[in-house]
Every structure is written in C-alpha cells, then in structure tokens.
Amino acid sequence: MKAILFKIPKNDEGSIKLEEDKEPYFYGFLHYHPEIQITLILKGEGEFIIGGKRGRFKPGNLFIIGQNDPHVFLSDKIYYENNNKISHSISVFFNQYIFDRLFYDFKELQILGKFSVDFSKGIIIESTMGEIQFTFRKMFTASPLTKFQLFILLLELLNEHREKRMLNPNAEIIKSSETGDKKLSAVYEYILENFNENPSLDEAAKTAHMSTPSFCRYIKKRTRKTFTGLVNDLRIGEAQKLLSRNDRTISEIGFEVGFNNLTNFNRKFKKITGKTPGEYRAS
Template sequence: MKPQLLKVPIGIDYSFSVRQDKMPYFYNRWHYHPEIELIHIETGTGTQLIGDSIQNFQDGDVLLVGSNLPHYWRSEDRYFAGQPDMWSTATVVHFQENFWGERFLYLPENRPIRTLLDKAKAGIRVTGTTQHRVQDLLARLLTAPGSERILLLLTTLQTIALSSDVTVLSSSSQFARISEAEADQINRIYAYSIANFQRKISLEEIAEVANVSPNSFCRYFKSRTRKTYSQFLLELRIGHACRLLLEGKLSIAQVCYESGFNNFSNFNKYFKEHTGLSPLKYQQQHRS
C-alpha cells in the first residue's frame, strides 16, 4: 500500500517528540514518516495495519514502527458514536535514528539497539513482561526534564532490544511513496472496506470508491498492497472474528456470520489457515 508522508513536528527545545494523545478515536489515516515511532496504546481497540500486516489492537499494546514504514490505526465503530465516556489514549514517541549523532548507534555498546531499529523497519509488537516495563518507562518519559528524556528513551530501547518478547509484524519494509492525491484514494479504499467488510462488497462497488474501472481495480490494488482485494477482506474478517471470540459474547456460529462469512465450513477453513487453530481452540487458548 502506498501511503502519505506525514511531517512530525518537533519543538526547538527538544531533539525528539513525546506526547500523549487523547481523542474520541484513532488515527484513521494511512501514512508514513522518517521518524521512528514508539507507541503505547493505553486505551482503545480496533484494526491496525503496519506494512502488509493486518491485526487488531487493544488496550496496553506497545509497538515500534520503523522509519518510513506505513501504518494505520482505525478504532472500532463504537468509538465514532460520540459517547462522552469513551476515549482513545496513546503515548507516542517520534525520533530520528541519528538524533543523538551519526556515530552513536555504531558504538559497540549500542549494537543491540541498532539491530532492534533494523528489525523495526518491518514493525515490532512488544509483549510479556517487557511490555509492562516499557509502559512504565514511557509514562515517566512524558514528564521527564532535560537530558533525562534521552536517558529514558535509551533505557526503553535497550529494554526492548535485550528482550525476546518481540514479534516482527510485516513481511517487508519496502513500500513506495506517493502523492497526497493517491494517498487519499488509498485511504478511501481502506476506510470503506473496514466499515463494510461484514457484508459482501462487490468489485464494482469498491472500484467506484477508488474512482477506477472494475477491470483496473484488482491490478491497481495488488500492485500497491502485494495482496489481492479478496485476501485483504479475508484478513479483516478473520481479525474481527478473533476479537469477537475473545469477547465471548457470541456463539461460534454467530461469530462466523457477524464477521462477514456466509458459509460456516469456509469460516473454519480460513480461520485455521490464518491462525493455525480452529475457532474453538483459538477461543479456549487465548481466553485462558
């Protein structure tokens, strides 16, 4: 997918940016930037796209997104209903890889951090005890004065770099850059698909959203995402099914149809292909 360049503002008094975002919903925009992004999603649930990876996000997630890697967070529909007590909150750090000098990461002591930032070019999810440790460090970083900011960021990256509680997300770190006009086109496809994947979306319908002919759409979409549109919809539906199974409010048959599948046997087949588990085993294993 070809995203839009985002310019990250950094004040003249700081060498990198750290902030806390509190808003009704997350960010709903496919974008990239040269800064590395470290994010703790404090509250919020929805769909996350990093590179060519499509997953759910939830309260507590910690992610490291490398330089120029496109990404997109879209909150669940319920966050768009304007409920006054429902907020999406995240602590977000942006920093250039060389903000502490061209040679700093090439010091022998910093080799693990340099390796980590190379991995982050495909996106990283941090889990386990490391996730909780990073959450605490980022909370301190929000209010840290002076050079303590740099020390805390360094400690945070070192903590992740020395941990095995990390998962690489995208199969690639190489994505083309495009104009703002084409980024708007891609974002229309994403937004429409995420809002409507629970029902059948015809080729003519999504081609009209993209403002291209039906004959051109499939080639257009695959050239930019490295997957077919039907594969993209399937991953959205499987991700939604995973969320519903973990909530445990619906039967597995209900989850099947609520996720946009019209055939229960196909649901079981595709779910196992993508997760390695049947829906029932997935629910039992992850809820336990």
C-alpha cells in the first residue's frame, strides 16, 4: 500500500478547510499531506493506519493526524459489498505554521500551543459525544469569523478531554520533507505487502534507497521503533482486525499475520495492546 501525496484543495474562505465525506466507504489509499487533520467518524467501521500505528475505528472516534503523517481509514469489506451502508466523517485541515504565532503570541492561547506540540504524535479520542460533536458540526454552517471561533473552541475542548490518547507517544517531533515521507511510505508499503511472511530488513532498506545501517538509524529516528518493532506493530494491528470477527481461531490468526508460534504471538499482542488475544476478542 503506497502512500500518496494528497493535495488539500485551496480554501479561499480562510485559514482552515472543512471537508465532509459521506460515501459507502472511505478513501482507501494510504496518503499524506502537509496540513494537520482532525477527523470525526460519524458512521462506518474499519481499520486505521496512522504513522506506525494500526487499529480499529468506529462512530464517535476522533483523530488528530500530524502533518505529512501517512494515514488511511480502511472501511470494512461489508461497506464495499452493501450499497446501503454509509461511511460518514467530517474533517478540518489547517497548516501548523499559520497558527504557531497566534498560539504563542497571545497568552490566552499558549495552552493550545503546548497542545499542538503533540499533534505530530497522533491523537485518538474514543468517544466524543456532546459538546465536541456539536461544535464540530456547527462549524460547517457558520460564517467565516464564527467558524474560526468555533475552531479555537474545538481545540480547547479537545485539549481538556481527559480520555485522549497519543498513538505514538514516544515519537520525536521531526521536520518533515516530501522526500523523507516518500521513503517512509515506501517502507510501509513493503511491510504491509509482506508482513504475513518475513519482511527483510535489507529489502526494506532497498525500498528506501538506503544502506542497511543508515536505514536502521532512519527508522529509529522517524518512528522511535526498530524495524522489527514496526513490523510487529503492523502485524498486531492486522490481528486486531481479524479478532473482531469470529471465523478463525486465535492460533490461525497468529500464523496468518506472520507469527510462527502461538506463544510469541500472545506475548507480542499483550505487550502492544495490554491484553491477550483472547481478552481482546472478548472485550
């Protein structure tokens, strides 16, 4: 799955861009863009990939995606097969640099500046009922000035939310470049196409056009993970998707995502998710 540089249409109305997606299934290609993205899932279920993290999404989930962070929301297979199903999300896009001065020059907004530092790590809020959803939706019918005020209020509500969780809490803040992100996207593509077999460190380095030692340093800097750690994260993400269905045993799923024994699969799964595969399936 290759990440595509996605161009957000220019917005003549102001410094933030609103977008509503309401289709049978979401845009299914790994992509990235220089804008920060905040997305609220209103309808639809499936799996997400954001940076090096993989997991499930459902209605009520809200995601903050950092600039140039490869991501995709993959609707479940049933949404491609049943035209009566709807996937619905609303998003806001904005450039970090536009707001940096605003956040730091005005004392009242400095707390939002501190919050924005974490955007590069990716953020998920599992449940967003009430004021967050109301404020987000109201932006779509507001005048430009009111829309901007609502956007600041939305950031304040998200900052104050007690159940927000960083997807990549140990990620460094790294200045992105299109060239660098194309390299990382090529690595994701290689792993996603081969994780159920045995992805090769040397082959992955070749996809990024780097020597193996340089590649190891690059992956560690970009993801705060070793290559093996990144592979395991993506494998466990796929296992979470398969465990949400009941058509295969835990052992079968472990082998399908690339683990050659059940003990190793159980250990890695619990290390990454905090639960055993059996506990995850039962929850």
